[in-house]
Amino acid sequence: MSAFAFRAVDAMGxxxxxxxxxxxQEAVVEQLRGRGLTVLEVSAKSGGASWNVDLSVLRGxxxxxxxxxxxQLSTMVSSGxxxxxxxxxxxxxxxxxxxxxxxxxxxxxxxxxxxLSDSLAEHPKIFSPLYVSMVRAGETGGFLExxxxxxxxxxxxxxxxxxxxxxxxxxxxxxxxxxxVVMFALVAFIVPVFAKIFEEQDAELPxxxxxxxxxxxxxxxxxxxxVGGVVLVVLLVRRWKRSETGRExxxxxxxxxxxxxxxxxxxxxxxxxxxxxxxxVSAGVPMLEAIDVTGRTAGNTxxxxxxxxxxxxxxxxxxxxxxxxxxxxxxVMVSHMVGVGEETGALDQTLAKVADxxxxxxxxxxxxxxxxxxxxxxxLVGAIxxxxxxxxxxxxxxxxxxxx
Numbered sequence: 001m002s003a004f005a006f007r008a009v010d011a012m013g014x015x016x017x018x019x020x021x022x023x024x025q026e027a028v029v030e031q032l033r034g035r036g037l038t039v040l041e042v043s044a045k046s047g048g049a050s051w052n053v054d055l056s057v058l059r060g061x062x063x064x065x066x067x068x069x070x071x072q073l074s075t076m077v078s079s080g081x082x083x084x085x086x087x088x089x090x091x092x093x094x095x096x097x098x099x100x101x102x103x104x105x106x107x108x109x110x111x112x113x114x115x116l117s118d119s120l121a122e123h124p125k126i127f128s129p130l131y132v133s134m135v136r137a138g139e140t141g142g143f144l145e146x147x148x149x150x151x152x153x154x155x156x157x158x159x160x161x162x163x164x165x166x167x168x169x170x171x172x173x174x175x176x177x178x179x180x181v182v183m184f185a186l187v188a189f190i191v192p193v194f195a196k197i198f199e200e201q202d203a204e205l206p207x208x209x210x211x212x213x214x215x216x217x218x219x220x221x222x223x224x225x226x227v228g229g230v231v232l233v234v235l236l237v238r239r240w241k242r243s244e245t246g247r248e249x250x251x252x253x254x255x256x257x258x259x260x261x262x263x264x265x266x267x268x269x270x271x272x273x274x275x276x277x278x279x280x281v282s283a284g285v286p287m288l289e290a291i292d293v294t295g296r297t298a299g300n301t302x303x304x305x306x307x308x309x310x311x312x313x314x315x316x317x318x319x320x321x322x323x324x325x326x327x328x329x330x331x332v333m334v335s336h337m338v339g340v341g342e343e344t345g346a347l348d349q350t351l352a353k354v355a356d357x358x359x360x361x362x363x364x365x366x367x368x369x370x371x372x373x374x375x376x377x378x379x380l381v382g383a384i385x386x387x388x389x390x391x392x393x394x395x396x397x398x399x400x401x402x403x404x
Contacts, residue, residue: 065096171374295310
C-alpha cells in the first residue's frame with residue numbers, strides 16, 4: 001500500500017484535496033469516482049509513504065478552543081455546508097497546532113469514507129467518550145448540528161465549574177506560598193543570627209529552639225537533599241495517584257477534605273454527572289451506553305463505580321432511581337428527581353435541573369469557602385511566624401531569669 005495525494009471536485013464543483021492509501025493510482029481513481037468525485041490529479045507521495053502524525057500523544061488542547069471549533073462545525077453543518085467542506089474550513093482556520101493536526105487527520109478519515117464519530121474516536125486525548133457518543137447519536141438520528149451544540153454546551157458547563165473551583169484555590173495557594181517564603185527567610189537568615197548568639201553564651205537551649213536551629217542548619221547545609229526529597233515525595237504521590245488503588249483512595253479522600261473542600265468536590269462531581277447524563281439522553285444516546293459513558297467521564301472513581309452498579313441494575317430491568325438509592329455518593333434528592341424524570345418521560349430535563357441546582361450550590365460553596373479560608377490562612381501565617389519567634393526568644397527568657 002502506498003500513499004497518494006489527489007485533487008478532485010464534487011458534483012457542486014467544490015474542490016476536494018486529500019490523501020488515500022491504495023495499491024495503485026488506478027485504485028485511487030476508482031475509489032474517488034465511487035464517491036461521486038471528478039478526479040483532476042493523482043500523484044504518489046514522495047518516498048512512497050504518507051506523513052502520519054501520531055495524535056495519541058497530543059495533550060493540552062484547551063477546552064475553550066474545542067468548544068469554539070464544535071460550535072463552528074455545528075453552524076456550518078446547519079447552514080447546509082457538506083461535512084467534508086466544513087472540516088476543510090475548520091482545518092484551515094484552526095490556529096491551535098495540536099487541534100489543527102487532529103482535524104487534519106479527522107478530515108482525511110472522513111474523506112476516506114469513515115464516519116465523523118469513528119474518526120473522532122481515534123483521538124481520545126482530545127475528543128472524550130462523551131463527545132464521540134453524542135456525535136455518533138447525532139449522525140445516527142440525523143441531527144448532527146444539534147448534537148454538536150449540546151456538546152459545546154456541555155464543554156462550557158464543565159469549564160465553568162473548573163473555573164469556579166480554580167478561583168477558590170487561588171487565594172489559599174497565594175497565602176501558603178507567601179507563608180513558605182516567610183518561613184524560609186526566617187529559618188535561613190534570622191535563625192542563624194540567634195543561633196550564633198546562643199552558641200557564644202554556651203546556654204542550654206530549649207527543645208523547641210533546638211528543633212528550629214536544627215531545621216535551619218539542615219536547610220542551609222543540605223539544600224539539594226531537601227529539594228531532592230521533596231521532588232521524590234511528589235513523584236511517589238503522583239505515581240500512587242495514577243495507580244488503580246491509589247486513584248480510588250485519592251478520590252475518596254478528596255470527598256472528605258474538611259473546610260468544605262470535600263463538599264465542593266462532591267457537588268462538582270454530581271453537577272458534572274447530571275449534566276453529562278442529561279446531554280447524552282437528550283442527544284438520543286441509548287440508555288446503557290449513556291450510563292457507561294457518564295461513568296467513564298465522571299472524573300471520580302467513586303462515581304464511576306456507582307455508575308457501573310447502576311448500569312448492571314438497569315441492564316437487569318431495574319430503574320436508575322432505584323439503583324441510585326443504593327449508592328451513598330448520590331443524595332436522596334437526586335434519586336427522587338431521577339425517579340420523577342423516569343415516570344414523566346422527561347429524564348433529560350430533570351437531570352438538567354439537577355445540574356443547574358448543583359452548579360448553583362458549587363458557586364455558593366466556593367464563596368463560603370473563600371470566607372472560611374481567609375481567616376484560616378491568616379492564622380496559619382501567624383502560627384508559622386509565631387513558632388519561629390517564640391523558639392528564638394525562649395533562651396532569652398532563661399537568660400533574663402538567671403540575671404534576676
